[in-house]
Each structure stands twice: as structure tokens, then as C-alpha cells.
Amino acid sequence: MDSELTADVNFTSRIKNFQESVNGIGELLKNAFEKDVYERLDIGDRVKYDLFLSYTLNSLFWLYLRTQGEDPAKHAVKSEIDRVRDYNTKAKQVQDRRTIMPRIDVAAAQRFIRSGLWQPNQSDNQNADINVEGAE
Numbered sequence: 001m002d003s004e005l006t007a008d009v010n011f012t013s014r015i016k017n018f019q020e021s022v023n024g025i026g027e028l029l030k031n032a033f034e035k036d037v038y039e040r041l042d043i044g045d046r047v048k049y050d051l052f053l054s055y056t057l058n059s060l061f062w063l064y065l066r067t068q069g070e071d072p073a074k075h076a077v078k079s080e081i082d083r084v085r086d087y088n089t090k091a092k093q094v095q096d097r098r099t100i101m102p103r104i105d106v107a108a109a110q111r112f113i114r115s116g117l118w119q120p121n122q123s124d125n126q127n128a129d130i131n132v133e134g135a136e
Helices: 002-007 009-032 035-039 043-067 076-100 106-117 124-135
Strands: none
Touching: 002 009, 009 043, 035 043, 043 076
């Protein structure tokens, strides 16, 4: 049987590609688990980092189950991957709210209010009193 498999060029090339991919994933994970990488990240990047590692490790376990002949869809790893996907969606929603949410330009708003409250028959001192009262 072994000589039959080694003679199959398609099979051996797939196994070599698989081995190279596994080695590449190992290098990526080694770099991802470096101690100082996590410490240099801000809070948003830490969330992305944690989600990335959780999804990656669960996906690798999914692949391991497939190589062992088990159905990962019936395993607890399926619910774990779904949970990580849900958190990824929530993290994207939070990020979108931060970037898309309109911001109020306070200085511009004060200028609008000041010019809207100004009346030509008032002196500048009376106008300043109105602005101070309106700002509170």
C-alpha cells in the first residue's frame, strides 16, 4: 500500500503542499504568540488580535477533527466558531459606530448660536451675556 501511495504523484504533491501549509501556519502562530506583540497594541487592535487567534485555533482544531475522520459539525468546536463569529460581528459594529458616528464641532455650534442670538440693537456686552447663559 505504501509503494502505491508514493507512486501516486497527485497524492504526494497534495501531501507536500499540506505539510508546507502546516509549517507556514506554525510560523505565523509563533510570530503571533510573541510576548511583546500584544503589549504594543491598543484596545481595538487587542480585540481584533484575540478574535483572530480564537478563530484561527478553533479552525485548526476543526481541520484536525477532519483529518481524524470525525464530523466537526457535530462537535462543540462548531458552536465555539459560531460564538467567535458573533463576537467578530459585534466588534465590527462597535468599530463602525465609532468611525461613522457624527461628531459635533463645538466651536462651530457656538458660532452658530452666537450669530443666531445676536440682535443689532444690543451692545456687545449684552450679547456676550446671552452667549454665556445659552452655553450653560
